Amino acid sequence: MTENTQQQTAAPTELPTQYTPAEVEGPLYERWVERGYFEADAKSEKPPYTIVIPPPNVTGALHLGHAFQVTLMDALTRRKRMQGFETLWLPGMDHAGIATQNKVEQQLAEEGKSRHDLGREQFVERVWQWKEEYGGRILGQLRRLGAGLDWTRERFTMDEGLSRAVQKIFKDLYEDGLIYRAERIINWCPRCLTALSDIEVEYQEDAGELVSIRYGEGEDSLVVATTRAETMLGDTAVAVHPEDERYKHLVGKQIKLPLTDRTIPVVADEHVDPEFGTGAVKVTPAHDPNDFAIGQRHDLPTLTVMDEHGVITVHGPFLGLDRFEARSAIVGALKEQGRIVAEKRPYMHSVGHCSRCKTTVEPRLSMQWWVKVGPLAKAAGDAVRDGSVEIHPKELSRRYFDWVDNMHDWCISRQLWWGHRIPIWYGPEGQVVCVGPDEEPPGTEAEGWKQDPDVLDTWFSSGLWPFSTLGWPEKTPDLAKFYSTDVLLTGHDIIFFWVARMMMFGLYSMDGQVPFKTVALTGLVRDEFGKKMSKSNPNAVDPITWMDAYGSDAVRFTLAKGANPGADVPIGEDWVQASRNFANKIWNATRFAMMNGATIEGPLPDASAMSATDRWILSRLNETVAQVDALYDDFQFAKLSESLYHFAWDEVFAWYVELSKTTFFAGGEGAKVSGRVLGEVLDVMLRLLHPIVPFVTDTLWTTLTGGESLVIADWPKDSGFRDEAAEKEIELVQRVVTEVRRFRKEQGLQDAQKVPARLDLSGTALVAHEAAIRQILRLQPEGEAFEATASLPVAGATVSLDLSGTIDVAAERKRLAKDLAAAEKEKAQAEAKLGNEAFLAKAPDNVVDKIKGRLAKADEDIARIQAQLDRLPQA
Numbered sequence: 001m002t003e004n005t006q007q008q009t010a011a012p013t014e015l016p017t018q019y020t021p022a023e024v025e026g027p028l029y030e031r032w033v034e035r036g037y038f039e040a041d042a043k044s045e046k047p048p049y050t051i052v053i054p055p056p057n058v059t060g061a062l063h064l065g066h067a068f069q070v071t072l073m074d075a076l077t078r079r080k081r082m083q084g085f086e087t088l089w090l091p092g093m094d095h096a097g098i099a100t101q102n103k104v105e106q107q108l109a110e111e112g113k114s115r116h117d118l119g120r121e122q123f124v125e126r127v128w129q130w131k132e133e134y135g136g137r138i139l140g141q142l143r144r145l146g147a148g149l150d151w152t153r154e155r156f157t158m159d160e161g162l163s164r165a166v167q168k169i170f171k172d173l174y175e176d177g178l179i180y181r182a183e184r185i186i187n188w189c190p191r192c193l194t195a196l197s198d199i200e201v202e203y204q205e206d207a208g209e210l211v212s213i214r215y216g217e218g219e220d221s222l223v224v225a226t227t228r229a230e231t232m233l234g235d236t237a238v239a240v241h242p243e244d245e246r247y248k249h250l251v252g253k254q255i256k257l258p259l260t261d262r263t264i265p266v267v268a269d270e271h272v273d274p275e276f277g278t279g280a281v282k283v284t285p286a287h288d289p290n291d292f293a294i295g296q297r298h299d300l301p302t303l304t305v306m307d308e309h310g311v312i313t314v315h316g317p318f319l320g321l322d323r324f325e326a327r328s329a330i331v332g333a334l335k336e337q338g339r340i341v342a343e344k345r346p347y348m349h350s351v352g353h354c355s356r357c358k359t360t361v362e363p364r365l366s367m368q369w370w371v372k373v374g375p376l377a378k379a380a381g382d383a384v385r386d387g388s389v390e391i392h393p394k395e396l397s398r399r400y401f402d403w404v405d406n407m408h409d410w411c412i413s414r415q416l417w418w419g420h421r422i423p424i425w426y427g428p429e430g431q432v433v434c435v436g437p438d439e440e441p442p443g444t445e446a447e448g449w450k451q452d453p454d455v456l457d458t459w460f461s462s463g464l465w466p467f468s469t470l471g472w473p474e475k476t477p478d479l480a481k482f483y484s485t486d487v488l489l490t491g492h493d494i495i496f497f498w499v500a501r502m503m504m505f506g507l508y509s510m511d512g513q514v515p516f517k518t519v520a521l522t523g524l525v526r527d528e529f530g531k532k533m534s535k536s537n538p539n540a541v542d543p544i545t546w547m548d549a550y551g552s553d554a555v556r557f558t559l560a561k562g563a564n565p566g567a568d569v570p571i572g573e574d575w576v577q578a579s580r581n582f583a584n585k586i587w588n589a590t591r592f593a594m595m596n597g598a599t600i601e602g603p604l605p606d607a608s609a610m611s612a613t614d615r616w617i618l619s620r621l622n623e624t625v626a627q628v629d630a631l632y633d634d635f636q637f638a639k640l641s642e643s644l645y646h647f648a649w650d651e652v653f654a655w656y657v658e659l660s661k662t663t664f665f666a667g668g669e670g671a672k673v674s675g676r677v678l679g680e681v682l683d684v685m686l687r688l689l690h691p692i693v694p695f696v697t698d699t700l701w702t703t704l705t706g707g708e709s710l711v712i713a714d715w716p717k718d719s720g721f722r723d724e725a726a727e728k729e730i731e732l733v734q735r736v737v738t739e740v741r742r743f744r745k746e747q748g749l750q751d752a753q754k755v756p757a758r759l760d761l762s763g764t765a766l767v768a769h770e771a772a773i774r775q776i777l778r779l780q781p782e783g784e785a786f787e788a789t790a791s792l793p794v795a796g797a798t799v800s801l802d803l804s805g806t807i808d809v810a811a812e813r814k815r816l817a818k819d820l821a822a823a824e825k826e827k828a829q830a831e832a833k834l835g836n837e838a839f840l841a842k843a844p845d846n847v848v849d850k851i852k853g854r855l856a857k858a859d860e861d862i863a864r865i866q867a868q869l870d871r872l873p874q875a
Helices: 021-034 064-082 097-110 120-134 137-145 160-175 229-234 289-298 323-336 374-385 394-404 458-462 477-482 492-509 543-550 552-561 573-595 612-633 637-666 668-689 694-705 724-746 765-777 809-834 837-842 845-871
Strands: 048-052 086-090 179-189 194-196 201-217 220-226 237-240 254-256 263-268 280-283 340-354 362-371 390-392 424-426 432-434 485-491 516-522 525-527 569-571 755-760 790-794 797-801
Touching: 021 137, 021 543, 021 552, 021 694, 048 064, 048 477, 064 086, 064 137, 064 485, 064 516, 064 525, 064 543, 064 552, 064 612, 086 477, 097 120, 137 543, 137 552, 160 179, 160 432, 160 458, 160 492, 179 289, 201 229, 201 254, 201 323, 220 229, 220 237, 220 254, 220 280, 229 323, 237 289, 280 289, 323 340, 374 394, 374 492, 390 394, 394 492, 458 492, 485 492, 492 516, 543 552, 543 573, 552 569, 552 573, 552 637, 552 694, 573 637, 573 668, 573 694, 612 637, 612 668, 612 724, 612 765, 637 668, 637 724, 637 765, 668 694, 724 765, 724 790, 724 797, 755 765, 790 845, 809 845
Parallel strands: 048 086, 048 485, 237 263, 390 516, 485 516, 525 569
Antiparallel strands: 179 194, 179 362, 201 220, 201 340, 237 280, 254 263, 424 432, 755 797, 790 797
């Protein structure tokens, strides 16, 4: 009948009257860790299941986004461990180059110092000290959440092993011609003083200005529009479309560049859109990526007019001005010369900002290191196309292809001191040598050798995360056992940042073996109104605060219940309170059940010895097991959480326990059978719930069963037992109870108020359930003075009630008559409007639909109220 019975030692049957998460969670988690439940064994013969955690920044603190994804990963790995897999969930942190360096520089600034006062070596030592003292707070917070990570394998992107991996792949890519150094336009942060990759730039609509400027004189003049007037000092051409008749006479000619002594050519380039603006664009190859491309095609010179701080370097009246100061000054000077044709302020347009410090990014020509992504990106795209890697939900794979199929070469050098230093050495005779792990530099500084001063983009090292954390480039037992990893669970917003890079590097370094078999993409956590949570907004929530107030299980269940694949997750404190109530319900109902004979001792009785109620709940139990398994395999966390909630709260506690109370109270063999069935149901239910709400379930299960821990218990299996007849029988009981409850509510009766009743159940399967129905509905046996004042035909039976003395019939009729009159008035008004042709001819469709809805609602109210009146006894 079931495959889930686990004989355990005798268990204590007492639980505290209240569940207090704060007293349970911390000690219980430490016990799990001390007993080594989360440690994976590379020598095990069990099938492997591996997830590597997306490494949080060493500077980070737990936010709801972290808590959301960690909850889902924990649920996946806890279930797989219970299913008998050798499960590795590997923890670690990212060194977060820009963010961490900023933290330490801020600390130094408070001391009146800069990193240059310390020098590179001492500054890096200072960062390591900061990391040991302040970094990694988030890992402790993950413990608080209950994350079942293998802490013996914790990694850091700057630890020795991962640093070797970075050196190794850099040299491999360099020798294969996939890493190169070139002068290109890059995104530059004048505040962080480093290059940024495209994915480290956040675009937002800024209120700027659009200024139209006349270049040249008379017939040999044209007008260009720009939002960055300061860059005109670096213009080396004006471009027009080759088919634009307005400017054909100017192509090839030189025109004067205002505010300078230079002339610049007019070039024809198909990049120019003749329909946009004036059809003529200024070309500043050193300060705009599109202009740089035009410059390459036309062999234009590049003039850099700003330094790394965004300060003008061109000799003249604007020298030394900040770029924004220069913008105003240049527009003013152009006005004096009569060169301004038009101005628009504010002009809303998309402007890039540094994702770390929010400074406006400056496109800048710079010598940097690059990854040639073409062949790597193709392999990453092919791995999804051929099914080697599945993106879930499937519809988001299109976004992945849009990225990898159109990826530009990746700028990987950063002008920082904290990070993996580029392993390139330059010699006194112009030599360039790449140094791999275990290799010595080609010479000393005294001999004229210098290492490249830049460090690698943080995403470079994290792109190696799935295999470097397992020991690569060494052939370790962990790498052999646990690679490829099974699931990468991450937000859909990071598919470009991280997923594509791991795919490229994993396929390249691991001989075509994918880094993960499935990419499960989640949405973003938002507030209850659907707004994005942000530290700068008052809607940001510290999940630790909610854990303190409601317990970690409540936070976890709330997050899982909102986790539809790829969809954003709205969350509010009321929902966490509801989940806390669910945890309390599990606790209280299990405690009640155990006090009334629920047990797992002995074999489960044969179905022939069970009541229909017992067979019904076991049938529903197995159906729930099957449903939850299917939903886990499809990453449908919201649906499986809802399924478990419905089964536990509604079917077990609200129906089975209530229907069985008369059996338990009566005692005897029936009570023993139902006690064993209830013990079985609770055992399996707690195991099903454990991956999402681990603390309360483990505490209850060990008390119920005497088992060591749910962490290492077996996952339930669907035995295939179904009893359709029992399910139909209990469905009849539910219909009767629901209908009578509804009637009692309509009559204003209190839930605990007892009412005399006659139950005519003859000829139905309900006969065996009369005692339970009466107990649930507070229906007393009919006495000698019984007089049926209301009869409810339902499910082939009739329930007759004597309401005399329980309600004021006259007052109730008066109240209902008033409600009926209001509903009839509403109906008449709606019908009058819908019957007015003039009104219908003028009214918008949405207004007409609203009135039709009012009419339908009025009809429903009239029918409902009239039925209530008909059921009332005559006054």
